[in-house]
Amino acid sequence: MPRVRFAPSPTGYLHIGSARTFIFNWLYARHNDGTLILRIDDTDVERNTQQSLDSIFEGLKWLDLGWDEFYRQSERLDLHRAMARTVLDRGLAYRDFSLAGSDEDTMDRADRGLSRDESDRRAEAGEPFVLRFRVDRDPPRDVKFRDAVYGEQSKSTADIEDFALLRSNGLPTYHMASCADDVDLRITQVIRGQDHLTNTFKHVLIFEALGAAPPEFAHLPLLIAPDGAKLSKRKHGPVVSVTTYRDAGFLPHAFVNFVCLLGWSPKDDREQMTRQELVEAFTFDGINRSNATINFTEQDPFDPKAVWLNGEAIRQSGIEELARQLVPLARAAGLDVDYERMLRVAPLIRERMKLLRDVATVADFFFVEKLLSYDPAELIPQKGDRPMALAVLTRARDVLGAAEFTHDSLDAALRAAAQELKLKTGQMFQPVRVAVCGRKNAPPLFETLEVLGRETCLERIGEAIEMLA
């Protein structure tokens, strides 16, 4: 049974690249009936924050995929130290007491040749040290592994420096903790970003030193920003945060769908896929080797394809479900909404939204007492003038005062009115639409009038007439 893990470090919010790593791990686990482990890599006490841990959970929960087991590295430090000790005892690591560091030749540290006796003595005396892996370069040999995505990989030990296993404060480094836990948790596949590809040679060395078979590795092409650099929290800001997508009104699945298409393909031209279809189609063979650019700008933080996918997902969602999701977004935008009313509005705006937050700009007039002020010139129809607009609105007021407020009778009544006034239907409808919606672009007129109700419509048309008079 495959066992994979997603191992974020709580040093910032969950960004889209991490989210993709999580999703690919999830997909692999589900496709192969395996186990997905969430492991918090929090060995760097200085940089960890509760806030970012919360934000990671928030992001992962929103994705709504779940995981099977949970661990925190900070609760497993004894294991890491014990394994580091094993490496030391096998002579494959040494204590480096020269804490200056920077000028030091990273290949051949001065303390590399210290005798074990002296090393032990100084350690017992309480002298601080860094435990380093003793990379065997005499003679150099090639460290090899086969990556499931990038193929055979090889690197000479001559090009690998003596990296740290334990810090002078006694805490394990990422390399040590990660490998120790991968062994202990019996991880079978390590699926992570390609930025770890060169680290992997060090990890292979650690697995060897521990006498453990290394897991299979699958490195993912990086997600890069339009400026060409690896996506980063520091450089690109909140536009790369998963919560930014959530707050804008992405549907979790649309987001997942989009992210899956970055660096992976089902190879058969499918793009909109259900969760089940993704699980069934996901294999390492479909993963690309080249980095994927995610398109965003300061003005428009979301990739157009993500937005399109989301619009499609919105159109495919049920009215009840959509209305339920729209209510909080509308409230956040300051609109006075309730579920019942949203249920009537949702069908009118479903295909006019790409993000859930669009509800605020597309449906505001359904929920406000008083329309936002608009330019009275908007009331004047194509190839028409002020008197025409006035005539239309006056007639419309009479008609709507009498008509039954259902789609069909409104349709019939207003069309008849247009004919009487010898106007094109468009010339008849536009002033009415602007009067009741406060703008030219809006959902279909009769449905809109129906939902708005007679009282509101007459009131707004009256106001429009006053504006023109």
Added chain:
RNA sequence: GUCCCCAUCGUCUAGCCCGGCCUAGGACACCACCCUUUCACGGUGAGAACGGGGGUUCGAAUCCCCCUGGGGACGCCA
């Protein structure tokens, strides 16, 4: 500086491993037209790419080499 990885439309990608079916396919975006009471949805269509140079071969987007370009890693961060 050293090492590693990558290279098809603006972007995401199919094709590459197993050369010919590729006058390079799909999607998003953009543009045009159709539908239409506006907007949107939907439909139809157009433009748009194999980074360059050498090989190998009857034949190369596909195989090899070089160049160029891009990215990543080299921390007592992960």
